[in-house]
């Protein structure tokens with residue numbers, strides 16, 4: 043009977059694939075830095091197939107798996123999909139290649155790839171009906187793409203749990219809650235808001251303001267899901283933090299991520315559209331799926347000041363170091379960055395904060411795994427994506443110490459504070475809104491305004507450029523992407539250019555989410571930095587098959 047069920051199910055899988063979700067795109071796509079991401083019109087069959095894969099992965103892991111439909115900070119016509127593993131982490135790398143294979147195989151070979159996955163992973167429980175948690179962002183294409191994922195899940199015999207429109211970090215959280223049998227929290231939106239806002243209010247206490255810190259912030263929702271969900275936080279925070287909302291698609295008519303949002307603010311280094319320009323006022327932006335957070339302000343001369351992911355990371359790591367010292371409990375703390383981290387932030391962390399720093403390749407999966415090596419691991423990408431992770435033993439150590447009577451009053455207060463702060467954090471993945479609550483908690487504890495935060499160190503001027511090339515895979519890199527291996531000769535040319543600029547640093551790598559080569563540069567002055575970036579971009583264009591006009595070098 044089981045065998046017959048299986049055959050019947052498999053026939054449904056392939057009939058559906060051919061009739062409802064035929065492969066419409068000839069060229070291959072690959073599971074990149076954050077899953078598949080491309081024009082939404084090219085994604086229906088990919089979504090269906092990822093629904094199939096999620097069920098196989100869930101049967102293999104004997105756990106709940108997540109599927110998130112989003113293209114994050116990309117323009118509105120794009121969309122994407124990524125799978126979320128049992129503890130809320132990104133899909134294990136060895137399965138990325140199966141995702142890529144499954145997405146690219148022709149309709150008539152789909153069955154072979156599925157059989158290969160089943161055989162190679164010895165998946166025996168093909169009649170299990172695992173839960174697959176599905177979420178989507180606010181893009182117009184998301185509902186139909188979500189239906190394709192759900193059809194894939196159903197065809198493969200899984201049980202879709204559709205959470206509708208949620209932020210990416212919410213979906214990661216739901217998966218972790220389900221697989222820990224609620225030890226991590228309630229797997230509902232309500233449970234998520236309650237956990238974070240209750241912890242925030244406990245730590246904040248009755249004094250909402252402190253020293254130079256005032257509890258009002260201007261919030262740019264990027265006209266996306268972050269604008270929708272912040273409203274529930276506002277309710278839960280009950281005035282302890284006042285969030286003035288802008289770029290809210292319901293109130294305004296703005297387009298998703300257009301001239302606003304965390305990616306725009308960070309990469310353009312500009313104040314976004316839609317927010318009032320009030321001097322020296324703390325502002326923040328999230329991206330299209332609310333997993334990135336960036337702070338900034340305009341001074342009295344209308345000069346723009348950015349406080350990016352590196353700045354958030356140093357604030358958090360420095361604060362945890364102080365509190366951990368106060369607890370008297372020995373836990374090791376480390377910070378993880380990528381090559382995009384501003385050199386000044388790395389110097390500040392190592393020389394002044396004296397916290398160990400690791401550098402890993404771009405992409406949350408690398409940062410997250412490295413951070414798990416520490417008892418308390420803080421990780422952030424310069425673009426504002428990051429969080430803090432705690433080893434289970436570290437959490438236990440804190441809780442046990444709190445229960446004993448061996449702590450002084452000060453040690454006990456610091457331990458209790460830390461235990462509550464852990465609940466403000468979404469440990470599963472970078473979460474813009476949870477990070478916002480954490481940053482606000484730290485600024486409040488220090489009694490700092492945004493300028494005092496900025497005074498901790500001075501960023502080196504930096505520039506991010508993109509160059510289009512015929513084939514971005516011609517560039518390969520090593521040393522956490524800081525050196526390129528191919529095309530031959532390019533690294534030597536970059537070294538020669540960089541040597542002309544005091545404190546200059548530059549590296550290039552193929553993007554994993556866009557069809558471009560990214561160029562990063564920093565130097566002592568803005569002028570030198572822009573020149574360095576443009577010169578390196580020119581070399582990339584020349585040696586890596588650039589398309590269109592070569593970049594212009596400023597005088």
Ligand SMILES: CC(=O)N[C@H]1[C@@H](OP(=O)(O)O)O[C@H](CO)[C@@H](O)[C@@H]1O
Nearest residue numbers: 075076405406423425553554555556
């Ligand atoms: C320079 C940069 O910001 N790169 C981003 C971007 O990846 P690329 O591979 O560079 O396109 O999108 C990723 C997913 O959101 C994010 O993890 C990463 O940091």
Ligand SMILES: [Mg+2]
Nearest residue numbers: 114329331333
């Ligand atoms: Mg994002």
